[in-house]
Amino acid sequence: MAALTKAQSEPNLLALEEELTCSICLCIFNVPVTVPCGHNFCASCLELTWTDQVRDFSCPQCRTTFPGRPQLRKNTVLCRVVEQLQGCGAGDGREDDEREEEEREAAAPIYCDSCMQAAATHTCLTCMASFCPEHLRPHHDSPAFRDHQLCPPVRDLQQRKCPQHNKLFEFFCSQHSCCICSLCLLSHKLCHTNPLQQAKDKAESALKKRLAELHNQSERSVQAMNSVKTIRSQAAETAARKRDLLRAEFLEIKALIEEKENQTLKVVMEEEKRVCNKFDYIYKILGNKKNEIQSLTEQIEMALTEGDDILFLKRAAALQRTSIKEAFVPVIEMNHDMIHAAYQSAINLKDVVKLAVNVPMDKRTDAKLPAGKMKPLSVPSPNKPVVKKKLAADLRTHKERTPHLTKITLLEETDTQDKQNPVKLAPNMGAPNVGAPSTGAPSTGPPNAAAAAKVKELISSFLKKTRVELLQYAANFTLDFNTAHNRVALSERYTKMFVSDVLLNYNHHPQRFTDCPQVLGFQCFKRGIHYWEVELQQNNFCGIGICYGSMERQGPNSRLGRNSSSWCIEWLNSKISAWHNDVEKYLPNTKATKIGVLLHYDGGFVLFLTVEEKLNLIYKFKAQFTEAVYPAFWLFSSGTVLSLCQMKP
Template sequence: MQPGADPPRPSGGGEMPRNTPESRSPSFVSSQPDGSSGRMATLTKAQSEPNLLALEEDLTCSICLSIFDAPVTVPCGHNFCAYCLEQTWASQVRDFSCPQCRTTFPDRPQLHKNTVLCRVVEQLQGCGDGKEDDEHEEEEQEAAAPIYCDSCLQAAATQTCLTCMASFCPEHLRPHYDSPAFRHHQLCPPVRDLQQRKCPQHNKLFEFFCSQHSCCICSLCLLSHKLCHTSPLQQAKDNAESALKKRLAELHNQSERSVQAMNSVKTIQRQAAETAARKRDLLRAEFLEIKALIEEKENQTLKVFMEEEKRVCNKFDYVYKILGNKKNEIQSLRDQIEMALTEGDDVLFLKRAAALQRTSIKEAFVPVIEMDNNMIHAAYQSAINLKDVVKLAVNVSVDKRTDAKPPPGKTKPPSVPSPNKPVVKKKLAADSRTHKDKIPHPTKTTLLEETDTQDKRNPVKLAPSMGAPSMGAPSAANAAKVKELISSFLKKPRAELLQYAANVTLDFNTAHSKVALSERYTKMSVSDTQLNYNHHPQRFTDCPQVLGFQCFKRGIHYWEVEMQQNNFCGIGICYGSMERQGPDSRLGRNSSSWCIEWFNSKISAWHNDVEKCLPNTKATKIGVLLHCDGGFVLFLTVEEKLNLIYKFKAQFTEAVYPAFWLFSSGTVLSLW
């Protein structure tokens, strides 16, 4: 055979297939019974299997999006995995609903295994496994089959010439080594499917890769791809390998971040559970104290009532004893008169009659004995007032005595640490030693919060008024001291004030439905549409306001607020007991809040619905310095030098929260 000449072709009616899997496999070379019978069995099995693969979508659980595992049927007719449905209903105690059609059931349905659906799923899984095994077996057989020489079609090929696009055994490969004409031919280990390496349009070997069309092309295809970015196959392979390695590294980093996030969620979940258990114990302790005080009040009131009852009963016993003696005296006189009437001696009879006539007995007198109605009425009214206080506190404001938590949730966001809040409690016992026992009805309630130490709790007390107490100026004795203290803080540079910096975040549960929170609850803005926030008793309903999550009862605290885009806003502080709806819920319009308000270029200070206009300032960052023990709050402009905008003096009797009011579209505030 001449070098470069085509190998001889066997004579026959058609051309022998070259270098295809069928031509080189044993089943094609010689019809062996084992190979044919295997294919026939596979074909028969595929024809006999029911067409279950088309039902795979119908046999998928709508919760886990996988094939049913132990399917169960709910009363509405839908099917789910038993484990998925149990996990869905695990946190519910009532109003069980179908996860697919939302049909609600009054009681938890009894779940029964759907045996028919189980058999269908088993058949589907068996069919799928069999198909995968057959495909895997065919791939292994094809990979194990040798590659035959394209010249003799009998001996196994040892090299493939990418120039000739043919595979050769050692005998037919000899010209490539001996003849100079084949010296530049490219040889490589045996390769299957050489036709896939050739351009089907020009029948030339692929030499380039078009990244725009993601396909291999030959040198003649470059004319039609002249506007595309093309590169040699080896360079394209290197670039693809680098991209995949980079992608693999990114996926590895993403996986590590996912693991860290999962660990963080578990840690926060554990901390939330510990906090919930701690607060549950606090609640139990508070209610035990409330019950003890109510029982003490009951015992004291009953004791006063029983003492009065005993006093009246003793008086009645005394009068009864006197009347008994009077009765015996009358009976004795009667007996003496009757005996005198039986006397036969006239002289002796007259003597006795004269003596008996001189004996006088007063009429029986029953004095008026009454219980002290004023005392009884006062005791009864005290019980009625106490009942009204408890009823109002329980029925109207029970949610305000619990800590506001997000979600997630609310769930609150996992990145916000739970703050320590001082306890604000109520006195439920009144002085039972006075007959004029009056307990005023509460008008507002306060938050039941965790103590700073969580070990020492204040006793439960009934405040004279449960509304926000009016804030008066410090006493005259401390006025000079407070003034000097304020002056000392105004002289401090910003760097010294930052040592009192508080990590303030926003409380999601208080945000109005048009206040949007972002950047880990440190940025607030006005939304053009209503946000679908869940109902919460602490949420503002009338004014677009939001409170900080942290509260401050004592110490010195400093935070900064940056105003962006618009100045229609208010920055201040308030009590947690401030109203959440109605006109009294506006910041600065009640005795429970203090704020500085920016209305375009107008600046004013507000407290207790009293406005004081202030000089205009163009500062975009505002600092707030709260001194709980000193009884004042300063609003400063944060520039090269801190300048005082306004100061409020007040004796804070409740925990104070940072408060913000955004009343115009485009207003944006950020916490620093």
């Protein structure tokens, strides 16, 4: 009987194993304690969780906060259930003995209270005694016992009696959860009472319903745990795949950097080899000359030992006619421009990597989303070729090119034209690079009248300034070797540019102009006021202007002024024009050998001035700048030379 009971209870306990698991350590409770919100945890797990806290103690499961540290008390019921669960597999000998003893007591016969020998067959609830068939006979034969209530034999009859009135329990008070006799009804007249059988049936129905709810809750808990295990397994597999992809990508990045390193070192080593070969050749020539001098010296010494005067004179005459030129060492220098370009490319690559590594991840995520109502950019798979090509291009890019989708209305004015008749150009949209962030386009309508008046007043104030006053905004910069066209040569520490008669075969760079002989300044301007001057030695077929870093590098739209990303003035022999967005504006001819450029980024305008005894305005552009602006130069005619003037504020 004990074995059968144990076999029936084990599945029920095992089904509650999920309910008896600590949510912190995910193991069966070990000395379970209960917090005020009703959840249970292992005492050691909860103590470890609250070790470093001095206030704001909260439940690890439902996050309910308690004003102070709760006093943890052992949950004795759960301890008992856990002990039974743990004893299902191994068993507890003492508990089994107790169960067997209880079963033996339940199976033992109930003896007659009269003879104390024969087994009782009935119990009289009126007499509160049990009787065998012999002593029960008066209850059947005598009319005096006819009203006595008989039932099967019952143990512990005293537990069925009211200790106050010594009467049998006949009712159950649900409010006080206790059994009462008929006399107790007077003190429980305001309570809800039911006969014992009816209360039993009701309680039995409630417990069965509760048992069904617990079973369903247990099944849901099992399903939830299985779901958590599945999701956890999937998350681990996804993380493993992502780690493999990241390792592959970083290996490719390292390979690209190593390739760039080898290419850069190869440039220096080839230049070193070229110079060393020349020195070796000169050293060889000097060695031959030394041998020749040594041979002539020996011949002269031999001639001096000659005793025959005639023979001596013949040899002396021949030796005197022999001449040896002085040793000459030509000047051999390394191509420092090439080495500097290689070194600069390494520095640029380092800057790009630093910039990419130091940007916080949240900002990178935010940068992918446009500010306006624009569709988010799709991110291709990391193992696709397009991403690898873009990665290689980004590693070679030395400046941050951040194109924006903008619409700019340009108002151009000259001091020879009616200022009330501005020329409005058609808006154009620059094409952004792949993966580059974009912003919503500003309004293309006419500017606010007050703002326009303010800009006009600001321009007038700058036009009244002298050159000395403008020098406080002096910007001394160099030219960017990586943007120079193969026909544009740079010299004097990258401050002088001219058109070369032969192609210079510069190394490929994604920022280099391929179709137009142009070059950009190395520095960019994102705010403030900046002034620089350019000297024109021959001002035919050249241009001076500014542009965004996102301006195209190849194609017809890559020429200054032929797109919405650049502004310039251009000299074609005696004709001067202003260009923006592929719209030309003819300007009066101006004799000038030095041009000043004043950029007011925040004010939204750029002025082109002739630098003479007095500054004269050539042209002005108004624009709402949305990107970093770079000085830009166009040279076409052979012999054209432009030089950046070094100024002191």
